Amino acid sequence: MRIVGLTGGIASGKSTVSNLFKSHDIPVVDADVVAREALKKGSGGWKKVVAAFGEEILLENGEVNRTRLGQIVFADPDKRQFLNRLLAPYISSGIFWEVVKLWSKGYKVIVLDVPLLFEAKIDKFTKPIIVVWVDPETQIQRLLTRDKSSEEDGRNRVNAQMPLDAKKSKADIVIDNTGSLDDLNEQFQKVLVRVTGPLAWYEFWRSRQGVSIILASLTSGVVLCMRAFNNNNS
Ligand SMILES: CC(C)(COP(=O)(O)OP(=O)(O)OC[C@H]1O[C@@H](n2cnc3c(N)ncnc32)[C@H](O)[C@@H]1O)[C@@H](O)C(=O)NCCC(=O)NCCS
Numbered sequence: 429m430r431i432v433g434l435t436g437g438i439a440s441g442k443s444t445v446s447n448l449f450k451s452h453d454i455p456v457v458d459a460d461v462v463a464r465e466a467l468k469k470g471s472g473g474w475k476k477v478v479a480a481f482g483e484e485i486l487l488e489n490g491e492v493n494r495t496r497l498g499q500i501v502f503a504d505p506d507k508r509q510f511l512n513r514l515l516a517p518y519i520s521s522g523i524f525w526e527v528v529k530l531w532s533k534g535y536k537v538i539v540l541d542v543p544l545l546f547e548a549k550i551d552k553f554t555k556p557i558i559v560v561w562v563d564p565e566t567q568i569q570r571l572l573t574r575d576k577s578s579e580e581d582g583r584n585r586v587n588a589q590m591p592l593d594a595k596k597s598k599a600d601i602v603i604d605n606t607g608s609l610d611d612l613n614e615q616f617q618k619v620l621v622r623v624t625g626p627l628a629w630y631e632f633w634r635s636r637q638g639v640s641i642i643l644a645s646l647t648s649g650v651v652l653c654m655r656a657f658n659n660n661n662s
């Protein structure tokens with residue numbers, strides 16, 4: 429199985445690229461969705477976060493007030509690190525089980541859309557790594573338009589992540605999303621050809637098909653050995 433890493437900066441266009449993958453029947457594990465599950469009311473992550481940040485981060489219905497928690501952690505690196513540490517085990521295991529589910533369905537290529545792919549060191553499990561890059565002014569404009577947040581909140585969120593140029597330097601494939609959606613689509617078509625190319629041997633052997641072949645070979649090997657052993661003894 430090929431596990432493709434997809435990352436970038438906040439509002440650089442990862443979800444837009446993810447949607448293009450999905451429209452070509454390539455499944456995507458979205459770390460933001462997994463992180464949201466990890467903060468659902470009553471979950472292990474929710475309990476830890478409420479114990480650490482207090483009930484003032486809750487809405488009346490008991491769910492986490494994400495806007496409030498975001499304002500707190502994106503304005504304070506220590507609190508953000510603390511939140512990251514609390515949620516990291518739940519997010520990693522959530523991603524792992526999503527990958528296992530897709531593996532068991534027989535998918536050969538899957539995409540992990542993880543904003544903090546490098547920061548959380550998940551990049552070591554993914555190849556190739558795609559970075560969706562955008563120029564800083566376009567990034568902040570798209571972020572403010574989409575989230576309708578204040579410029580201060582928006583800049584805090586951008587500054588909370590590894591600079592996009594540093595991510596770009598670690599990429600196997602860079603998608604420059606500064607232009608129009610048509611430009612993006614044109615680049616995506618080339619990326620799609622690369623990502624769906626023949627699997628390398630190590631990718632094949634860890635696919636469900638590869639593991640089935642290994643298990644079938646081992647089973648027939650054991651059966652043949654047992655038969656040979658029985659024949660020699662009779
Ligand atoms: C602070 C929270 C509650 C704010 O929620 P909100 O709905 O406003 O934002 P959302 O979750 O949709 O995230 C939007 C974007 O913010 C960026 N972001 C989220 N968390 C972080 C973080 N800890 N550090 C840097 N950037 C982050 C990502 O680019 C993400 O795509 C939420 O982001 C959160 O729980 N963050 C910690 C979990 C985490 O690390 N998520 C990233 C998954 S790798």
Ligand SMILES: Nc1ncnc2c1ncn2[C@@H]1O[C@H](COP(=O)(O)OP(=O)(O)OP(=O)(O)O)[C@@H](O)[C@H]1O
Nearest residue numbers: 437438439440441442443444570574607608609612
């Ligand atoms: N090429 C483009 N031209 C115009 N708008 C775009 C383009 N690409 C993305 N957008 C818009 O920019 C915003 C951010 O894109 P998107 O949500 O895909 O980013 P993201 O990297 O997934 O963000 P986050 O890190 O917050 O999850 C969205 O409103 C999206 O519709």
